[in-house]
Amino acid sequence: MNSTDIQQFYARHMQLLDGGAAEAWAGTFTADAVFAAPSMTEPVRGRDGIAAGARAAVEGRAAAGEVHRHWVTMTTARSTGAGIEAVSYVQILATPQGGAPRVHLSCVMRDRLVRRDGELLVAERHITRDDRPAG
Amino acid sequence: MNSTDIQQFYARHMQLLDGGAAEAWAGTFTADAVFAAPSMTEPVRGRDGIAAGARAAVEGRAAAGEVHRHWVTMTTARSTGAGIEAVSYVQILATPQGGAPRVHLSCVMRDRLVRRDGELLVAERHITRDDRPAG
Amino acid sequence: MNSTDIQQFYARHMQLLDGGAAEAWAGTFTADAVFAAPSMTEPVRGRDGIAAGARAAVEGRAAAGEVHRHWVTMTTARSTGAGIEAVSYVQILATPQGGAPRVHLSCVMRDRLVRRDGELLVAERHITRDDRPAG
Numbered sequence: 285m286n287s288t289d290i291q292q293f294y295a296r297h298m299q300l301l302d303g304g305a306a307e308a309w310a311g312t313f314t315a316d317a318v319f320a321a322p323s324m325t326e327p328v329r330g331r332d333g334i335a336a337g338a339r340a341a342v343e344g345r346a347a348a349g350e351v352h353r354h355w356v357t358m359t360t361a362r363s364t365g366a367g368i369e370a371v372s373y374v375q376i377l378a379t380p381q382g383g384a385p386r387v388h389l390s391c392v393m394r395d396r397l398v399r400r401d402g403e404l405l406v407a408e409r410h411i412t413r414d415d416r417p418a419g
Numbered sequence: 420m421n422s423t424d425i426q427q428f429y430a431r432h433m434q435l436l437d438g439g440a441a442e443a444w445a446g447t448f449t450a451d452a453v454f455a456a457p458s459m460t461e462p463v464r465g466r467d468g469i470a471a472g473a474r475a476a477v478e479g480r481a482a483a484g485e486v487h488r489h490w491v492t493m494t495t496a497r498s499t500g501a502g503i504e505a506v507s508y509v510q511i512l513a514t515p516q517g518g519a520p521r522v523h524l525s526c527v528m529r530d531r532l533v534r535r536d537g538e539l540l541v542a543e544r545h546i547t548r549d550d551r552p553a554g
Numbered sequence: 555m556n557s558t559d560i561q562q563f564y565a566r567h568m569q570l571l572d573g574g575a576a577e578a579w580a581g582t583f584t585a586d587a588v589f590a591a592p593s594m595t596e597p598v599r600g601r602d603g604i605a606a607g608a609r610a611a612v613e614g615r616a617a618a619g620e621v622h623r624h625w626v627t628m629t630t631a632r633s634t635g636a637g638i639e640a641v642s643y644v645q646i647l648a649t650p651q652g653g654a655p656r657v658h659l660s661c662v663m664r665d666r667l668v669r670r671d672g673e674l675l676v677a678e679r680h681i682t683r684d685d686r687p688a689g
Contacts, residue, residue: 287423288557295628299641351684353643353660357492357627358430371434373488375512375520377645377660379684385645385660390488390512390520414486414514422558492627493565506569508623510647510655525623525647525655549621549649 290361290370290397293404298354304342310335313406314398321411349381356393367398367407374411390414425496425505425532428539433489439477445470448541449533456546488512491528502533502542509546525549560631560640560667563674568624574612580605583676584668591681623647626663637668637677644681660684 293312300309310331313319319334320327328334345352359372371394378388396408428447435444445466448454454469455462463469480487494507506529513523531543563582570579580601583589589604590597598604615622629642641664648658666678 287427292557292630295630298628299630351660353628353684355627355643355645357490358433358488360427360430360434373490375490377657377684379660381687382685385657385684387512387520387522387657390486390514414488414512414520415517417516422562492625493568493623495562495565495569508625510625522647522655522657525621525649549623549647549655550652552651 287359287361289404290359290368293397294356294359294372297406298356301338301341302351302353304346306335306338306342309338312404313409314400317405317407317409319406319409321409322413322416351379352388353377353379361397364396367396368404370395370397422494422496424539425494425503428532429491429494429507432541433491436473436476437486437488439481441470441473441477444473447539448544449535452540452542452544454541454544456544457548457551484516486514487523488514496532499531502531503539505530505532557629557631559674560629560638563667564626564629564642567676568626571608571611572621572623574616576605576608576612579608582674583679584670587675587677587679589676589679591679592683592686619651621649622658623649631667634666637666638674640665640667 297309297312300312313331313334316330317334318327318329319337328337353376355375355377356372359370361368361370371392374389374391374393376388376391377385379385391414392412394410394412395406397404398407399405432444432447435447448466448469451465452469453462453464454472463472488511490510490512491507494505496503496505506527509524509526509528511523511526512520514520526549527547529545529547530541532539533542534540567579567582570582583601583604585601586599587601587604588597588599589607594607598607623646625645625647626642629640631638631640641662644659644661644663646658646661647655649655661684662682664680664682665676667674668677669675
């Protein structure tokens with residue numbers, strides 16, 4: 285495990301999402317990845333579903349005339365038999381055209397990362413939102 | 420000195436505080452650590468006082484129904500004879516239940532870090548708040 | 555290339571700017587650096603112009619009674635024949651005396667970094683603001 289690698293991974297990962305590259309973003313998950321977030325009634329499984337969710341989000345932001353930036357920091361990481369458990373803080377910064385930025389959401393992101401052919405990929409992601417009590 | 424170590428240290432350190440683990444958080448300071456912040460009439464000395472302050476803060480946030488996240492970034496670090504002088508920006512992001520996040524405070528954190536049995540610990544901390552002129 | 559070096563560079567670079575050290579800040583650019591930002595009618599070239607712009611910004615913030623902090627994160631970096639292309643998110647956090655912080659701007663910073671005598675320097679910088687459509 286190398287924490288610099290993990291930071292570089294998240295930087296590229298979120299630049300893809302915020303830049304609207306939904307398919308390339310989905311490619312940074314494993315083929316059978318599980319993605320669970322409070323906005324979903326049940327977890328999404330696999331790259332097609334993850335890409336579809338990202339496309340919908342990208343279109344929603346374009347329709348709203350907003351740019352979103354996902355800031356990932358404060359990552360702790362530990363190796364387990366099943367990969368790397370990485371826990372990070374996420375801040376979504378939203379800027380409307382011609383307007384002031386606002387902090388849209390504060391979240392905690394719990395990922396299981398795995399290495400495939402030397403590249404890190406997300407195998408599991410669980411998001412919790414700070415505005416909603418967990419559990 | 421290893422700046423990746425320092426980042427990992429701060430990530431774990433603040434996840435403990437924000438997660439409400441006041442005693443474990445105090446354990447990331449040296450036994451005789453000095454902690455000075457504008458909210459204090461005089462610096463706190465030692466882990467008991469640091470843990471008591473953290474517990475009070477955790478209870479205050481719970482009573483207010485808020486989640487706080489301490490973001491530490493932009494850390495510069497240099498070795499001195501007495502340890503590592505680390506200067507960081509700190510942003511406290513506060514989210515009320517069911518409400519929007521706000522940036523609660525912007526601070527500068529000046530730490531003297533020391534290594535004990537291979538682990539980094541805070542020996543001295545001085546916080547300044549950007550909303551109050553220093554000195 | 556070493557991404558930890560790059561982070562350390564940006565931390566020092568922005569602490570200089572936010573601390574009002576306009577000349578020292580200009581010294582972290584190459585002598586013939588090009589700096590382009592939406593607030594400029596045309597790019598600034600060279601350290602004198604960069605220092606002058608920084609001094610004006612420092613004086614403006616002092617007159618307004620505000621502290622600004624430039625947060626740089628989510629940096630992706632790749633080596634090219636001409637140096638290192640580094641793309642980062644930038645958040646400017648502004649705090650008035652006695653008031654609450656606000657996110658003043660969300661930007662993307664595209665730098666070409668070069669190494670001179672072992673030190674990183676900015677050779678080219680292009681800033682885009684999230685509140686203004688690019689291109």
